[in-house]
Amino acid sequence: MAYEEPVTDYDKIVENCTCAFCGSNCDDLDYLVKDNRVVAVRHACRLGASKIMEDEDQRLIVPMIRDETGELVETDWDTALDKAAELIANAVRPLFYGWSETSIECMKKGLKLTEYVGAVIDNQATICHGPTVQAVQNVGYPLMTLGEVKNRADMVVYSGSNPMNAHPRHLSRYTMFPRGWFRPRGRYDRTLVTWDPKFSDTAKMSDIWVPFEENGDYEFVNAIRAVLKGKELKKDVIAGIPKEDIIELTEAMKNVEFGALFFGLGLTHTLSKQRNIDIAIQLVQDLNAYTKWVLLPMRGHFNVNGFNIFLSYEMGFPYGVDFCRGYPRYMIGETTTIDLLNRREPDVFMVIAADPGAHFPGGALAHLTNIPVIQIDIHWGPSTELADVVLPGTFIGVETAGTSYRMDSVPIHMKKAIDPPETCREDEWIVNELYERVKKIKEASK
Amino acid sequence: MEYILKNGIVYDPTNKVNGDKKDVMIKDGKIVDEVSSDAKVIDVTDKLVMAAGVDVHSHIAGPKLCVGRLYRPEDERRGVKPKTATTRAETGFSIPSCPTTGYRYSRMGYGTVTEAAVPPLEAKHTHEEIMAIPNIDISPLTLFGNNWFVLQYVKEGNLDDLAAFVSSWLKITKGYGIKCVNPCGSEAWGWGMNVHGIDDPAPYWDVTGRQVMRALVQVNEMLGLPHSMHVHTNDLGHPGNYETTLKTMDCVKDIKKNPSVSRDQIMHCTHLQFHAYGGTSWRDANSGAEPIADYINKHDHITCDVGQVTLDETTTMTADAPMEYDLYKLSGLKWANKDIELETASGLIPCIYSGKAPVSTLQWAIGLELFLLIKDPWKVVLTTDSPNAGPFLRYPRIISWLMSSDRRTEMMENKEVHKWATKRTSLGTLDRVYDWNDIATVTRSAPAKILGFKERGHLGVGANADVAVYDLEPEKFDPTKAANAPVVEDVLSRALYTIKDGQIVVKDGKIAKVVPSRHLWSNVQGFEKQEKKVLNDIMPMFNKYYTIKFENYKVHDHYIEPSIEYKVNASK
Known part of the structure; x- marks a missing residue:
C-alpha cells in the first residue's frame, strides 16, 4: 500500500458518525467534508472508508424503468413510482426482501406497505444467520454487549469467522486490543483462539489456532462438551484434532475468568448448519457452570440484526414473515425468500438495500428473471441487471440519519453528515410514497 | 369533544367515591364537573365505572422482550389474530408484539403502564418499542442498581454527585424513575457469580446491596422524584429469602421522605411474591408471606x-441474570442472557407454572x-410482574380470585392446585375477599399514588379523562360466588368502554381507535451545574470503557414522540 498524504483540504469535520458497513457499527468515525462530499474518513477500516468515500462511481442517481427492448431507461420519479406501485398493487404474491442496509425508520414504512398488501417481508438473515436464529430458538441465547468483552474477557474465541478481513475493527475496538477496566494491558491480558479449518488472517495472529477438519465443527464442539462433562474421548483424533489438544483446550476454557465465543457463517453454513450453533450455544451454557462465558453471532450488515429486532417487536417474528392471510406467519422453508422463489410463488419482487443478484442460488435467480423486480438501492449491482424499476435511495449514516442495531443489539442513531444528490430520495420517503400510491390504486379499484 | 357517562356505579377510592351512582363528565381530555349541552351522552346506567387502570410494574418494551420474541416463536404463535379495519395483526401470549400489548391493556381498561427495567445503553430500543405500542401511556424506569458509576459513587459515599448523575441519566435515557435490580448481584454476574443477601459485596467493587439501596433511596428523596426508588431485592426466587426481604425493607426506614412528593412510601418493593419464601430448599420451602405482610402492616x-403467579406457561425475564441461570439449572429449558456493559445484566427462560406442581402452587398461594x-x-x-409470573392479560382472573374466597377454596378442594397450597401456606384459612372498592384501589388509585401521578388513577375534577366502564352491574352481581368467577374474568377482559384522554379507544371490548402512547419521563430541574460537573468527571471513564460515543448514547428527542415531561423541582 502506497503512502498517502493526509487530507488537509476540507471545510469541516463531522464527528462521531456511524459506519454503515458491517455489524460492528463503529460510531467513532470523523468525516472530513468538502463541498458536500466526504473527502476523508478518520478511524474507519478500509472497508468502511471505501464504502463511505468512494461510492460515487457506481452510484444510482436517477430512477429508471426497463423498456420493451430490455434497456434501463432514465425517467422521472413520478413515472417510476407509479410503475412500481402498479406492479405491487396488482400482484397476488409480492415479496419484499432486503432491508439490512437501511434504517429502522424505513423498515417501519416497509412493514406498513407489507401489511397493507399482504406481502411477505424478509431480510438477509434468511440466507446468512437464519440457522443461527433457528438454533437460538432451539436452545437459548446467552449473549452480551461488546463492552462486556472489552472490559472483562480474558479469552476470546472466533469460529467460522475471520474478523481481520470481514469485521476489521472488531478486535481492535471491542475484543482483543482495547484496554478494558479489568484488562488494563489489553492484548497481553487476553488469549485469542481461532477455530477454523483455514489459516485465516485472524488465525495468524491468534495464540491458539484449532484447525479442525472442514465440516468437523459439530464433532469438535461435541468433544469439548464431552470432556467438560467428564467423559472419556474414545478416539485419539477427533475432527482432525488430537485428543490431548481438545482436553487441554477444554481445561483452558474452564479456567478463564470471562470467555466470549464469536461465530460467523463458517460455523452457521457448514454441513450441520443450525446444529453447529445448537451445540456451540450449549457449550457456552455448560461452561457457565464453571465460569463466565457468553457468545455472539458476527452479524454482517450494519442493520441486519436491526431488522430481526424490528420485526420481532412489531410483529413477533424475526424474518421471513408472510402476511397474505392478514396475520403474520413465520415458517422456515415455507415463508422464507429462497423457498418461495424456488417454488416460483412470488409474482413481484421488491429488493431494498440488498443484492440478491450477487448472492441468491441459481434457481431462485431464474425465477427473478421471470417476474417484475423493483430495486431500491444506492449502488448499481447485479440486482440492477434484474430490475425492471430502479429507485435510487440515499446513504444512511452519511446522507440520511436513521436508527440501526449493532451486532450486539445496541441501538445507535446514525447521523447525517452531507446532503444526498438532488435526484435521489430517502429510502423512507420512497417506501412511504409507494404505500400511498398503492393505496390509491387499491382504493380506486374497490 | 365532550362526554357524559351517565348513571354509572362509580368506584373512585382516591376521591372516596364507593359505588355511588353518578355521572362522569369529560371535556378536552380531562374530567370536569360541568359540560355544555353539546356533550355526547353515553348511557352506562348501573354499569361498573372506574378510572383507567395503572400498572406499576410490567415488562412490555425493550431489549430483553425482543430477545424473548426472537427466540420463542412458539409463544408468538399463541394468540395470533388477523388485522381488522382499526387494528394490526396480534401475536404472542406472554411476550406479545408491541401493538398487541397496547390493544390488550386497552381492552382491559388500562391507561398507564410502567415499563420496569430500562438499561441506559439500550434505552433507545425501549423507546422505539414504546412508539410501536398504542393506547397506553408508558413510564420507563431506568436501571441504576449495578451501574459502575453508581457503585463508584456509593463506594466513595459521594451522594451529591450520585444525585446529579441520576438526574442526568434520567434525562439521557428519558426515564421516569429509579429502578434497582438485585443490587450488586447483576454486577457479580459479570463473573458468573451472585451476591447472597444485602451485605454480600460485589466482587472488586466492595460495595453491598444495602449501601446501594440506601444511597439510591437517599438520592431519590434528594431529587424529589415523583416515584420512590423501585427495588427488586436480592435473592429473588430462593427459598428462605423472606429474611433478606425483611432486611431490605428495614434498611432504609430511617431515610426522610422529600416533603414535596405526594406519595407516602420511600421504597417500592416489586413482585414481593418472589421474595417471600421460607425454608432452606425447594424440598422444605414454605410461605414467608406472613412476616412480610406483618412488616408492611x-x-x-x-x-x-405482588407479582401473582397465574399458573400459565410464560417467559421469565429480569435484570436479575444470575437468578435466570439458577432457573436454567433447575429446568434445563432454553436459557438466554444479555449482559450490558457497565450497567446491568439480564436473563430469560421459559417457565411453566402448573397447578399440578408443588412449587408453582406454593408461589401462587403466597401471592394471594x-x-x-x-x-x-x-x-x-x-x-x-408480567410476563414473569404470568402475562398481564390474566389480571381479570386474579381479580376473580381476590373477590371470591369460595373460588379459592374450590380450587384447593378440586385439586386445581397442589396440596402445598394448604399444607405450606395459610391460604386455606384466609376468607377475606376484595370488594370493588378494593379492586379499584389495587389496580388504579394505589399504583397512581405510588408512582406519583396526580392526574391518573382517579376521576376527580382535573384528572386525565382515562376511564374504564365494564359490562357488569355491581349492585346486582355477587362476585363472591365461585360460579361467578368466570364472569368477572370475562367482563374485566373486555371493557365496555375504555376512554383515554377523552377519546373512546375501546367500545364493546373491541378497539375503536388507536392513539399513540406517550413516553412519561422526569426532568429534574435545579441540578444543572452539578450535572455538568459530574459529566465532566465521568467522561474519561465513559470514553475509555463504553463501546459507544457519548453523543450516540443518549436518547434523542425524536425517539420519545409524543411525550409528557414531568418537571421535578429538586431544590424544593
Whole structure:
C-alpha cells in the first residue's frame, strides 16, 4: 500500500458518525467534508472508508424503468413510482426482501406497505444467520454487549469467522486490543483462539489456532462438551484434532475468568448448519457452570440484526414473515425468500438495500428473471441487471440519519453528515410514497 | 369533544367515591364537573365505572422482550389474530408484539403502564418499542442498581454527585424513575457469580446491596422524584429469602421522605411474591408471606406489588441474570442472557407454572396470601410482574380470585392446585375477599399514588379523562360466588368502554381507535451545574470503557414522540 498524504483540504469535520458497513457499527468515525462530499474518513477500516468515500462511481442517481427492448431507461420519479406501485398493487404474491442496509425508520414504512398488501417481508438473515436464529430458538441465547468483552474477557474465541478481513475493527475496538477496566494491558491480558479449518488472517495472529477438519465443527464442539462433562474421548483424533489438544483446550476454557465465543457463517453454513450453533450455544451454557462465558453471532450488515429486532417487536417474528392471510406467519422453508422463489410463488419482487443478484442460488435467480423486480438501492449491482424499476435511495449514516442495531443489539442513531444528490430520495420517503400510491390504486379499484 | 357517562356505579377510592351512582363528565381530555349541552351522552346506567387502570410494574418494551420474541416463536404463535379495519395483526401470549400489548391493556381498561427495567445503553430500543405500542401511556424506569458509576459513587459515599448523575441519566435515557435490580448481584454476574443477601459485596467493587439501596433511596428523596426508588431485592426466587426481604425493607426506614412528593412510601418493593419464601430448599420451602405482610402492616415507608403467579406457561425475564441461570439449572429449558456493559445484566427462560406442581402452587398461594394479609390495599398493587409470573392479560382472573374466597377454596378442594397450597401456606384459612372498592384501589388509585401521578388513577375534577366502564352491574352481581368467577374474568377482559384522554379507544371490548402512547419521563430541574460537573468527571471513564460515543448514547428527542415531561423541582 502506497503512502498517502493526509487530507488537509476540507471545510469541516463531522464527528462521531456511524459506519454503515458491517455489524460492528463503529460510531467513532470523523468525516472530513468538502463541498458536500466526504473527502476523508478518520478511524474507519478500509472497508468502511471505501464504502463511505468512494461510492460515487457506481452510484444510482436517477430512477429508471426497463423498456420493451430490455434497456434501463432514465425517467422521472413520478413515472417510476407509479410503475412500481402498479406492479405491487396488482400482484397476488409480492415479496419484499432486503432491508439490512437501511434504517429502522424505513423498515417501519416497509412493514406498513407489507401489511397493507399482504406481502411477505424478509431480510438477509434468511440466507446468512437464519440457522443461527433457528438454533437460538432451539436452545437459548446467552449473549452480551461488546463492552462486556472489552472490559472483562480474558479469552476470546472466533469460529467460522475471520474478523481481520470481514469485521476489521472488531478486535481492535471491542475484543482483543482495547484496554478494558479489568484488562488494563489489553492484548497481553487476553488469549485469542481461532477455530477454523483455514489459516485465516485472524488465525495468524491468534495464540491458539484449532484447525479442525472442514465440516468437523459439530464433532469438535461435541468433544469439548464431552470432556467438560467428564467423559472419556474414545478416539485419539477427533475432527482432525488430537485428543490431548481438545482436553487441554477444554481445561483452558474452564479456567478463564470471562470467555466470549464469536461465530460467523463458517460455523452457521457448514454441513450441520443450525446444529453447529445448537451445540456451540450449549457449550457456552455448560461452561457457565464453571465460569463466565457468553457468545455472539458476527452479524454482517450494519442493520441486519436491526431488522430481526424490528420485526420481532412489531410483529413477533424475526424474518421471513408472510402476511397474505392478514396475520403474520413465520415458517422456515415455507415463508422464507429462497423457498418461495424456488417454488416460483412470488409474482413481484421488491429488493431494498440488498443484492440478491450477487448472492441468491441459481434457481431462485431464474425465477427473478421471470417476474417484475423493483430495486431500491444506492449502488448499481447485479440486482440492477434484474430490475425492471430502479429507485435510487440515499446513504444512511452519511446522507440520511436513521436508527440501526449493532451486532450486539445496541441501538445507535446514525447521523447525517452531507446532503444526498438532488435526484435521489430517502429510502423512507420512497417506501412511504409507494404505500400511498398503492393505496390509491387499491382504493380506486374497490 | 365532550362526554357524559351517565348513571354509572362509580368506584373512585382516591376521591372516596364507593359505588355511588353518578355521572362522569369529560371535556378536552380531562374530567370536569360541568359540560355544555353539546356533550355526547353515553348511557352506562348501573354499569361498573372506574378510572383507567395503572400498572406499576410490567415488562412490555425493550431489549430483553425482543430477545424473548426472537427466540420463542412458539409463544408468538399463541394468540395470533388477523388485522381488522382499526387494528394490526396480534401475536404472542406472554411476550406479545408491541401493538398487541397496547390493544390488550386497552381492552382491559388500562391507561398507564410502567415499563420496569430500562438499561441506559439500550434505552433507545425501549423507546422505539414504546412508539410501536398504542393506547397506553408508558413510564420507563431506568436501571441504576449495578451501574459502575453508581457503585463508584456509593463506594466513595459521594451522594451529591450520585444525585446529579441520576438526574442526568434520567434525562439521557428519558426515564421516569429509579429502578434497582438485585443490587450488586447483576454486577457479580459479570463473573458468573451472585451476591447472597444485602451485605454480600460485589466482587472488586466492595460495595453491598444495602449501601446501594440506601444511597439510591437517599438520592431519590434528594431529587424529589415523583416515584420512590423501585427495588427488586436480592435473592429473588430462593427459598428462605423472606429474611433478606425483611432486611431490605428495614434498611432504609430511617431515610426522610422529600416533603414535596405526594406519595407516602420511600421504597417500592416489586413482585414481593418472589421474595417471600421460607425454608432452606425447594424440598422444605414454605410461605414467608406472613412476616412480610406483618412488616408492611406496621410500617408506612414501604409499598409493594405482588407479582401473582397465574399458573400459565410464560417467559421469565429480569435484570436479575444470575437468578435466570439458577432457573436454567433447575429446568434445563432454553436459557438466554444479555449482559450490558457497565450497567446491568439480564436473563430469560421459559417457565411453566402448573397447578399440578408443588412449587408453582406454593408461589401462587403466597401471592394471594400477600394480597389478603396486607391490610391496607393502598400499600399493595396488582401485578404479575408480567410476563414473569404470568402475562398481564390474566389480571381479570386474579381479580376473580381476590373477590371470591369460595373460588379459592374450590380450587384447593378440586385439586386445581397442589396440596402445598394448604399444607405450606395459610391460604386455606384466609376468607377475606376484595370488594370493588378494593379492586379499584389495587389496580388504579394505589399504583397512581405510588408512582406519583396526580392526574391518573382517579376521576376527580382535573384528572386525565382515562376511564374504564365494564359490562357488569355491581349492585346486582355477587362476585363472591365461585360460579361467578368466570364472569368477572370475562367482563374485566373486555371493557365496555375504555376512554383515554377523552377519546373512546375501546367500545364493546373491541378497539375503536388507536392513539399513540406517550413516553412519561422526569426532568429534574435545579441540578444543572452539578450535572455538568459530574459529566465532566465521568467522561474519561465513559470514553475509555463504553463501546459507544457519548453523543450516540443518549436518547434523542425524536425517539420519545409524543411525550409528557414531568418537571421535578429538586431544590424544593
